[in-house]
Amino acid sequence: MANLTLIYGLRLLPAEDVAEVGDAIVKLKNGREASVTMHIIEGGKEEIEKQLKTSLSAFFDFYPEI
Numbered sequence: 001m002a003n004l005t006l007i008y009g010l011r012l013l014p015a016e017d018v019a020e021v022g023d024a025i026v027k028l029k030n031g032r033e034a035s036v037t038m039h040i041i042e043g044g045k046e047e048i049e050k051q052l053k054t055s056l057s058a059f060f061d062f063y064p065e066i
Contacts, residue, residue, distance in 0.1 A: 004066070007036055015042050 007026060023035040041051045060066060 009038075012048075 007024075009024065018040070021038045021040055023037055026034045026036060028034060039055065041048050041055070043051070
């Protein structure tokens with residue numbers, strides 16, 4: 001199995017302050033770019049933690065070979 005890199009970012013902001021979220025760009029060593037889709041989870045602390053854990057677990061379901 002290849003050595004992998006998981007790229008992620010987290011930031012908490014007041015929900016009413018967020019107007020738009022775009023993809024993040026990753027520059028690869030070969031000169032190409034890859035995009036990272038950003039996701040939004042809203043709610044209280046417990047709701048956000050629960051959904052984040054569920055989302056992370058589901059993410060790895062997309063890659064059963066890992």
